[in-house]
Amino acid sequence: MTSNHARRSRLPLLSFLTLLPACSSADLTIASKSFTESIILGEIVAQHLESKGLTVDRKLNLGGTFICHQALINGQADVYVEYTGTAHAAILELPTERDQAVVRQQLDSIYRVNWDLEWTEPLGFNNTFAMLVRGADARERNLRSYSDLSALAHVWKPGFGYEFVERADGYPGLTETYGFRFVAAPAVMDLGLTYRALADGQVDVIAGNSTDGQIEALDLVHLRDDLEYFPRYDAAPVVRRAALDEHPAIRAALLELGGTIDDATMRRLNFLVDAERQPIREVAAQFLATLDGSNLVPNR
Amino acid sequence: MIEFFEYMWATRAEVLRHTVEHIGLVGVSTILAVAVGVPLGVVITRRARLRGPVLGVANVFQTIPSLAMFGFLIPLPFIGGIGARSAIVALVVYALLPIVRNTYTGITEVDAAVRDAAVGMGMTDREILRLVELPLAFPVMIAGIRVATVIGVGIATIAAAIGAGGLGVFIFQGVSRVDHLTILAGAIPAALMALILDGGLHLVERRLDWRRKRT
Numbered sequence: 103m104t105s106n107h108a109r110r111s112r113l114p115l116l117s118f119l120t121l122l123p124a125c126s127s128a129d130l131t132i133a134s135k136s137f138t139e140s141i142i143l144g145e146i147v148a149q150h151l152e153s154k155g156l157t158v159d160r161k162l163n164l165g166g167t168f169i170c171h172q173a174l175i176n177g178q179a180d181v182y183v184e185y186t187g188t189a190h191a192a193i194l195e196l197p198t199e200r201d202q203a204v205v206r207q208q209l210d211s212i213y214r215v216n217w218d219l220e221w222t223e224p225l226g227f228n229n230t231f232a233m234l235v236r237g238a239d240a241r242e243r244n245l246r247s248y249s250d251l252s253a254l255a256h257v258w259k260p261g262f263g264y265e266f267v268e269r270a271d272g273y274p275g276l277t278e279t280y281g282f283r284f285v286a287a288p289a290v291m292d293l294g295l296t297y298r299a300l301a302d303g304q305v306d307v308i309a310g311n312s313t314d315g316q317i318e319a320l321d322l323v324h325l326r327d328d329l330e331y332f333p334r335y336d337a338a339p340v341v342r343r344a345a346l347d348e349h350p351a352i353r354a355a356l357l358e359l360g361g362t363i364d365d366a367t368m369r370r371l372n373f374l375v376d377a378e379r380q381p382i383r384e385v386a387a388q389f390l391a392t393l394d395g396s397n398l399v400p401n402r
Numbered sequence: 403m404i405e406f407f408e409y410m411w412a413t414r415a416e417v418l419r420h421t422v423e424h425i426g427l428v429g430v431s432t433i434l435a436v437a438v439g440v441p442l443g444v445v446i447t448r449r450a451r452l453r454g455p456v457l458g459v460a461n462v463f464q465t466i467p468s469l470a471m472f473g474f475l476i477p478l479p480f481i482g483g484i485g486a487r488s489a490i491v492a493l494v495v496y497a498l499l500p501i502v503r504n505t506y507t508g509i510t511e512v513d514a515a516v517r518d519a520a521v522g523m524g525m526t527d528r529e530i531l532r533l534v535e536l537p538l539a540f541p542v543m544i545a546g547i548r549v550a551t552v553i554g555v556g557i558a559t560i561a562a563a564i565g566a567g568g569l570g571v572f573i574f575q576g577v578s579r580v581d582h583l584t585i586l587a588g589a590i591p592a593a594l595m596a597l598i599l600d601g602g603l604h605l606v607e608r609r610l611d612w613r614r615k616r617t
Contacts, residue, residue, distance in 0.1 A: 261484070261565070265578035289484050290571075292469060292563035298476045304484045 223360025443505025504546025508539025
């Protein structure tokens with residue numbers, strides 16, 4: 103019954119309302135950290151819950167780990183996707199633990215007791231440090247694992263970001279575990295530039311992120327961490343238990359998303375947004391559409 | 403505060419090494435920027451048509467984000483790659499604008515009567531430039547170099563992003579460690595360096611001005 107005029111004038115009003123503090127009537131609020139992958143995951147979760155008939159408020163691009171965590175504790179948000187390794191080290195401040203079952207059990211119990219939060223089903227990928235080499239080198243020399251790399255380290259030059267060199271669970275422990283003896287001290291530089299330097303042949307091996315969209319785009323290969331040196335950073339939605347009690351449909355919906363995004367899929371989604379500049383909403387919708395008919399049963 | 407001095411003392415060898423690298427980066431890039439920028443500034447006082455394009459390009463250079471510039475430089479032979487060369491190229495590019503503009507402004511602001519007198523004495527254009535215009539424009543040119551140097555000290559901290567060392571190493575390390583002491587170990591020496599160079603060049607500028615007024 104609304105006239106054209108009324109419909110037009112409502113748009114600016116709506117966009118203004120989203121700036122107001124949360125007094126929304128939505129069923130739940132979804133947050134994300136402020137980087138591409140986290141925003142994509144927040145959007146996927148949001149759209150999937152919407153397809154179940156829930157109304158969702160988006161607080162994507164909210165901030166860092168601590169801000170998202172705090173938002174859940176305060177009840178300003180109900181869901182965000184966190185990484186097991188990040189929560190274990192940065193939030194719980196526990197020493198590095200490589201047994202994933204132990205990590206998961208610690209996360210489950212401490213989150214429940216301290217904050218009444220619940221870790222749900224992991225989405226399926228592990229965004230960890232990734233030793234990357236040029237695809238041509240990997241094929242020519244038949245490189246598959248980090249152990250294969252140690253035979254070449256004495257003639258290869260590494261390039262790393264500052265964080266990787268500084269962290270105890272980064273470069274220092276890596277050389278110890280695999281016995282790497284590189285020909286030169288690593289060139290330490292901005293993480294993003296290490297990709298360029300590798301593609302251009304200035305360095306021969308770098309430590310990137312395993313779900314980075316540039317890996318396929320630059321024809322790089324992620325070697326296998328055969329001695330399981332790097333801790334796992336499995337992505338999984340963290341939810342306020344109060345919200346789960348109020349809307350039981352959330353748990354079922356998140357269970358359906360479990361295991362649907364492997365490393366390669368996450369790399370592709372990141373690539374579509376970062377390199378091809380596709381809108382996150384569309385990338386998320388396309389991804390969810392591919393799930394239709396497999397393990398998803400949308401009830402709309 | 404005491405904590406900071408203890409940290410600086412404990413890492414003094416590194417602080418010194420990165421300070422020397424930093425001075426090297428700023429020094430080499432400023433000298434190169436003067437070598438390129440001053441002739442460019444002179445040329446655009448003689449060829450009015452080039453003025454817009456040259457100042458425009460120098461202006462655009464200023465707006466290129468440093469990481470993007472490094473991204474372009476890595477694949478380039480001779481001037482690019484990782485390490486000091488790319489960093490110096492970027493610093494030169496950022497230093498050009500104040501040097502070119504002040505050279506141009508300094509020369510065009512020379513009193514027309516003075517230039518007429520020089521022409522009347524039968525000087526060639528080259529003599530006018532060398533004996534009249536450049537000496538009179540010198541204080542303004544030095545002011546431009548001063549601005550370029552001080553900005554350069556700040557910008558040179560991003561050289562650490564491409565493996566060229568300098569005091570930025572502490573800043574990048576500190577950010578990734580979330581440790582403000584390490585960040586300050588880079589930021590404070592860089593700030594002191596900027597203040598000292600600014601003061602030093604200011605003295606040169608004033609001395610030149612004073613001599614001009616006496617003669």
